[in-house]
Amino acid sequence: MAASKETRIQYCDLLTPVICDECDGQNDVINYCLQCHANICGECKSTHLETRLHRDHIVLPRTHSEVVKARRSKKIYCPAHIGKEFVTYCRKCKQPCCATCITEKHNGHKFCDLEKVISQTESDVDSLVKDMETKIIPLNEESISKLETHISLYKKSLDDVKISAEKKKLQHIEGIGKRYSAFLSDLEERGAKDLEKMDIKKKEIERNLGNVKSAITTGKKAAVDVSLLHVKDELAEVVAKSMNQNHVMCPGILFFCPSSFHLPSEHETIGTISHFYEEPISKLSIQEESRGAMKSDSDQSTMEAKVFIIIGGFYASSIIGTHDNMWIYNERRSEIDIYDEFFTRIKNIDINFYCSDMAFYGEDSVIAADRSACRIWLMTRSGSITHLPYIKLNCPCICVNDKHQIVAVVTDYDDNILEGEHCMYWNIFVCSFNDLSILQEIENTFSGVYVTQIRQTLNGEYIVAIDNRLVCLSREFESLWTYEFEDRKYAFLGGLHCDKFNNILVGDWHRNEIVLFNIDGQRVRTLLTEEDGICGPLSMDVDSKGRLWIGQRENVLIATYTT
Template sequence: MVSRETSNIEIGVDLDKCGICLGDFKKPKILPCFHTFCLDCLRSYVGKTGRRETFTCPLCLVETEIPRGGVEHFQTNFYIKAEQTKSLSKLDAKCEVCDTDGKRQVETRCLECDQNLCENCSKTHLKMTSSKEHHLMAVNFPDIHLSPEVTTKVFCDKHKSEELTLYCKPCDDPICLRCKVTSHENHSTMDLSDVAKEARELLGSKLSETKGFFPLLHEHLSDVNQYEEQLTQTKQDISKSISERASDLIARVDKISSSMLSDVEVEFRVEVSRIDFQRRATGKAGKVLASQVHAANQVVNFGSDAEITRNKESLSKRLEKLTKKPEDSDVPKLSLAFSPSRDSGTKIEDLFGSLAIKRPSVVDIKVAEVSIFQVDDTFKVVSSICPREEGEAWITSGWKPEIHLFKVNGTKLKTQNAHRNIDTIVFSNDGSMIVSSSDQRQILKGRNGLDFSEIASLSVHPRGIAMNTNNEILVCAGQSLAFQDYKEGHKNKVLRYSLDGKLLQDFNDPSIEFLYPLRIVCNMTGNIIVSDCQQRRITIHRQDGSLKFSYSGDDSANLRRPFEPRGVACDSRGYIYVTDNANDAVHLLDHTGKFVRLLLTTAHEIYGPYSIAMDSKNNLWIGCRDATVKVFHCTYV
C-alpha cells in the first residue's frame, strides 16, 4: 500500500520564511509573482535550474524573467524587512545621523541604510537625491504586534525630481505634475491616492473571495481521503470474502483464489498510487494558494500608492486564476466487487465466484523533450540505461567495458571501465550495481567505485536482468549470444538467482514458451514484464512466474511493420513503456498490459529505440542506435 503523504491546507499558516531554505529571510527579494526568497537561496536556485534568461518560481512554477544584471536586481521586499526590523526597535533609541548634543529621539529607521533617524533627519533623508526613494519605517510602536508603517516616495521615470501624485485614466498609469501639463495635457486624471484607495478596496474584496476557496480545497482533500478509506475497506472485505470461500474448497481452489487476490492487490496498488498523486496535487495547490494570499496581503497592506496601482491588474488576475476550480477535479473511482457463486455446477471456476473490475479512465501522459546527446563516438546502439535518484543515469553502449554516468541534461560526469563487456545494469536494494556480461556469461556486483566481483557464472548468455521485490536477480538467459543467432530447439529461459549467486529456479510457465527473452523489469505491483524480441511480444507474469497477459502490438496503433520489442520500463503508477525497434516508436501499456497509445513515434525523432528507463522524476530515457540518448519529461494529465 502506498503510504499517505500528509497534506495540510491552512489559511493562517506562517509564510514569513524563505520557501527554499525554510529559514528566516536574508536579503529578501520579491518576484513578479509576489513570492519572496533569500537572495543567496534565489541565486543558487537560478544557477541550478534557470535557463538562459528565465526560471520557474519554486512555489507557483510561474515562468520568470531574470533581470538584466542577475537576481540581485529583483526588488527588495521591504515589507518583510520591516517586519524583521521592528523587533529591533527600542523606546530609548537615538538618531544616528544628526550631531546634536542631546541626540534627538528616533522617529524612523531607513531600511536601505539600516540607520535610525530623528524627525528632522527623516525629512532631510527623503529630500536628498541619493536617498529620496528609500523606505523609512516608523519605530517605537506602542504595540510590537502591529504591522510597521513604511513610508516611501516614488518618483517619475521621466522627471526624476517629481513625485508621482496623479493617475492618468486613459493611460492607466501614475504620473507627476509635469507629465500632466506635457505629455498627458489633455488626459483625464485623478489623485493617485484616490485611485489607490479604490484599488485597495477591489483587491481586498478579491482577497476575501480567494480565502473562501480554502473550504473547497478542504472538501476535495476530504473526498480523496474518504475514497481511499472506502477503497481500503472494500479491498479488505473482498479479500476476506475470497479467503473464506477458498478455505471452504481448500486445495482445489488455491490457484483460483491466489490469482484473484493477486489481481485485487495489483488494482489496489495502482489505484492507491493514483490517489496519492491526487492528494499531493491538492496539497500543493493549497500551499501555493496560501502563499499567494500572504504575498497579496503584504502588497495590499504595505504597498505604496504607485505600487498598488501598478500591480492591481496582475494581482487580481492571479487571484482569480488560483481560485478557478478545474473542470476535471472530480476523482474517477475504481469499482471492485466479488460475488460468491450460487451455482451448483461442476467446474471449480463456476463454484468459486467471480471478480468484477471496472477501472477509471486512463490518465493521459504528455511528453516534452528534455535533452538529446551522444554516449560516445561509435555507431553502436545504447544497450542499457540505469537511472539514479540524483537525476543521473549509468549508460552502456555497444556492449563494451565502459560504463558512463550522465546527467539528465546530457552532461557526462564520468566513465568507468568494468574490464569486461557489459550488457545490462541494475541496482540492488543496498545500492550495489548489478551487471550482466553476456559474452563472459557472468553476473557481477560492483561496489566502491565499480570494483566488480562475480556473483554467478552461467552456462548460458545472461542478457537483460532485473531485481524483484525480494531483492533477487531475474535473468534473461539465451543459448546464443545474440537473438539473431536463435535456432529452433534452443531452450531460452528466465532464471532467478539470489544475490550470493545461488540458482533458485527456472522462471517458466508451461503455457508459454520463450524464444529469446531479451529484457526484463518488475513494476510497482510486483508483476514481472519480459520482452521477447524473437517471439515479438511482451509477457506479464505474477511473482511466481505464472502468465497473466501477453501483448504483441495493437491494430489501432497502425504499425508499419510487425511489432519488434526491445527495452521495457515501468513507472510509479504501473504504466509499461516498450521500445519498438522496427517502428521507431514507444508503446504505452497500462499495468495490465492493455495498449493505451503510441507515446513516442518518428515525429519525436527517435530512431532504432532499444533501451528505455524511467527515473524517479518522471524523465523517460530512450537509448537509440548510433549511441544516441533522448530524454523526455512525462506529465500525467
C-alpha cells in the first residue's frame, strides 16, 4: 500500500515496489531505519543520520535479521510523527493513523481497528500469493510451453511454404519451358512440311521448264507439213500445263505473336497463405441415398473464381478433363489439343468430324459425339480414333454416368431443320459400352432447338442445357425442375459443369457470364463476367487440380475455383 510521503508504509514487498523515503525513489533501497521504519538508499543513509532527530537511530541493511524482524513486527510507527505508533485505520483516506494524525488530518473521519485491517490484508495477500503459485504460474508456464510449440510449428510451416513456393516457381518455369519447347517443336515440324511442299513444287516447275525448252526446240525443228498440226497440239498442251503449274500458293511469311500467359502482375499476389485450424470443418457425406442429403457441402456465397491464364487461338466448343490432362476440341482447326497440369500442350490429334461434345470414359480414353456423321467415337491419348459400331445417333451431347453407361441426347431431325429453329422433341438413349446395346430409350423427354450439354451430378441426377433453360432430370429421367433465363429466347447456353461440391456452373453466352446454381436450381451468384475475360463461353470443366477451364470462341480461360 502506498500513500503520501508522511504516511508511506510497505505492507508487502511482493506487491509494492520498495522506494527510498528520503529521495522519493531516485536510487535503489538497500537500508532500513529501525526507529523510523523508513526505507533508505545508500546515498540518503548519511544524510538521515546527520539530522538531530535521527542521530541515535540504527540503520541496517534490509537483509539484516533485525531489520526483517522489525518489518514483520505488528508495531508500526508513523513516519510523520517520530515515535508515534499507528493506532487505527482511516476508512476515508484508506491509510493507518497515529494519535497525532487523527487530530491533524483525519478529524471527523470514520476509523476501524488497525489489527483487523492488517489481519485481513495479510489474509488477502496470502490468498493472492497462493493463487499466483497454484494458478497464475502454471498457466503462464503452460502458455509459454504452448507458445514455444507453436513457434516451432510456425517456423516449420514457414519453411514448408517457402519450399512449396520455390517448387511451384520451378514448376511454372518448367511448364513455360515445356510450352515454348512444344511451340518450337511444332514450328519446326510446320516449317519442315512447308519447305518440303515448296521444294516439291519447285522441282515440278523445273521439270516443266525443261519440258517447255524441249518443246520450243521441237517447234523450231518441226517440218512444214502435216506433222506440224500434231506439234501444235503438243505445244498447246505444254503451255496449258505450264500455266497451271505456275499457279503457286506458297505459305505466308512467318512472324511471331507471343501469347500472354496471364501470370499475376506485379500488383497481384502469386498465391495465398492459408491458416490451418485444429478443428476441421466437417463435410456432408456424399454416400447418402436421399436427395436431401446431397445438398451442396460448400457455402456457395463464398465460392470464388479468378482467371489467371489465357491460352489463345481457340474456338473451344468442347472441353473435358481426364485424370491428368485436359482435352480441348478446337473447332476452328478441327483438332483435339491435350494439355497437362502445367498448361503445356502435349498432344495434338487431327480429327475429320465435328465434335459436338466429349465425355471422359476412363484411363486416357474420351468418347466424342460426331454431329455430322451421327456417330460416337472413342479416342485415346496415343491418338487412336475408332467409331463405336451399332451406335448411329444424331446426338449433339453425351455423358458417361456413374454406372459407366453412355447417356446421349438425340433427335431424329436433320440439321437443316435445326438451323431453321423449328421446335423439336429430344429423346434420351442409355447405351452399354460393353456390348454397345441400347439399354433404355426415353422418347420426347423435352422439346427445344439447341441442346448443348448433359452432365450428371453427384447424386445421379442429370442437368441438361437446352435453349434458354436448365432442365434437371432424375435417375429415371423424370423432370424435377426447370430454370429459365427469361430475358432471352432460344439463347445459347455455353458450357455446363457439375462440380464436386454438388454445384452447377453454367456459361451464359448471352451475357458473357459464368453463373453458379445450387442443386435445387436456384441461381446463387455470378462467378465470372466480361471484366474477367468471359466472351462467348462454349464449354467448361475442372481439372485434377480443381482449376476451372472455360472454352470460348477466341481462347481458353483457366481460373482458380475455390471456397
